[in-house]
Amino acid sequence: MKIEFTPIGIVKNEITQPREGFTRKHLTSEIEVYPSFAEGLLRLEEHTAIDILFHFSQSKGYKLVTPIYTGEIKGVFASRSPHRPNGIGVTTVKLMAINNNRLTVSGLDAMNGTPVLDIKPSDNTFFETNTQSAGITQQRLKSNPRSILIRHIKSEDTEQLLMDAARMHGHFCPGLAMGVMAATRAVNELNNSSDGLEDVLAITETNSCFADGIQYVTGCTFGNNALIYRDLGKTAFTLASRNGKGIRISVKNDFRQVLEKVNPDYQRLFEAVIVKQNHDEKLKQQFKEASRQRSFSTLELPFDDLFKIEHKTVEIPPLAPIHESVTCQKCGESVISTRSVTIEGQTLCLDCAHQKTGTLSGHGIG
Ligand SMILES: [Zn+2]
Ligand SMILES: [Zn+2]
Numbered sequence: 001m002k003i004e005f006t007p008i009g010i011v012k013n014e015i016t017q018p019r020e021g022f023t024r025k026h027l028t029s030e031i032e033v034y035p036s037f038a039e040g041l042l043r044l045e046e047h048t049a050i051d052i053l054f055h056f057s058q059s060k061g062y063k064l065v066t067p068i069y070t071g072e073i074k075g076v077f078a079s080r081s082p083h084r085p086n087g088i089g090v091t092t093v094k095l096m097a098i099n100n101n102r103l104t105v106s107g108l109d110a111m112n113g114t115p116v117l118d119i120k121p122s123d124n125t126f127f128e129t130n131t132q133s134a135g136i137t138q139q140r141l142k143s144n145p146r147s148i149l150i151r152h153i154k155s156e157d158t159e160q161l162l163m164d165a166a167r168m169h170g171h172f173c174p175g176l177a178m179g180v181m182a183a184t185r186a187v188n189e190l191n192n193s194s195d196g197l198e199d200v201l202a203i204t205e206t207n208s209c210f211a212d213g214i215q216y217v218t219g220c221t222f223g224n225n226a227l228i229y230r231d232l233g234k235t236a237f238t239l240a241s242r243n244g245k246g247i248r249i250s251v252k253n254d255f256r257q258v259l260e261k262v263n264p265d266y267q268r269l270f271e272a273v274i275v276k277q278n279h280d281e282k283l284k285q286q287f288k289e290a291s292r293q294r295s296f297s298t299l300e301l302p303f304d305d306l307f308k309i310e311h312k313t314v315e316i317p318p319l320a321p322i323h324e325s326v327t328c329q330k331c332g333e334s335v336i337s338t339r340s341v342t343i344e345g346q347t348l349c350l351d352c353a354h355q356k357t358g359t360l361s362g363h364g365i366g
Helices: 035-041 125-130 132-143 147-154 158-169 174-190 209-218 255-262 266-275 281-300
Strands: 009-012 028-033 049-055 065-067 073-075 088-099 102-106 115-121 200-204 227-229 236-241 245-251 307-313 325-327 334-336 340-343 346-349
Touching (some): 028 035, 132 147, 158 174, 174 209, 174 245, 200 209
Antiparallel strands (some): 009 028, 009 115, 028 102, 049 115
16 A cells, blocks of 8 residues: 655755754744645644654665664664654644744754645643653542642632633633632632532522533532522622631623723624624634633733622521432333322322423523
């Protein structure tokens, strides 16, 4: 089998001799992507570490076992030698700038004139979980899953918290950012956050994006019974200890105007894409980008410009009860007893009994 590649671009730098690249890793190179492939660079600027795959066009022939630069003898696949059966090089570089079809990168060890075969964002997951410091981090997380998170809360590192919360939420948006800000402040004021055992409760008054920032940072979730949802339609929440001491944080009435100042494009795009549901791909992309920018710039705003804080006493519900389970005699599935009914002597789940259940959706509780 023969495989052919078409170069997508070319390397331009000062490296003119083989081997030189190795010792000149700090050098800045330009990668000119050919115009017919330039469209493929869309949103590459969101990555700082990228992999460049290129062809060792100057290297001739190869040996399967060969001395490497240290003088040691190694198999070609245990080395980064340019003399390889397929002559493919791969280097992770730092992306410094993109100017139309020209990338400025640092750390590329390919020679001037090298054909570029591919460009892709680096995947550092392997390194994240395999370095020694990651090992220490993992140990710490195994003893307390919130240990790192709490450090970020204590140091008010809302940017890190937003990035982490977005893993769960799926996108960056100002609502999530505000949830993260409010929750960070509340946890620090109360000096308490959830360990998943209902010692701390969050009472959210909205089920919008804001609520996910609250869940992530406070650790109060539906699953651990520490999140209470009051369908009030207000961007507000209360964090309370079991002793009833609580802190309510709500947005100020003019928070939209405050946000609009830092990212004036957002509201127009929000109207078009979300309110009027114009799902034009380009417009959607612009909205996503504006939303991302606005979410991070929101974090920079003075807290008191956006939020109001009240200290209050909260009536805390008793700990969540544990109910026994029964088996629905129609579908045979296990169901907690308080969600079963007896009809004509038969124990049934609410679905089999065709009864309405409370449902929380984007429309609130219905
Ligand atoms: Zn959102
Ligand atoms: Zn059933």
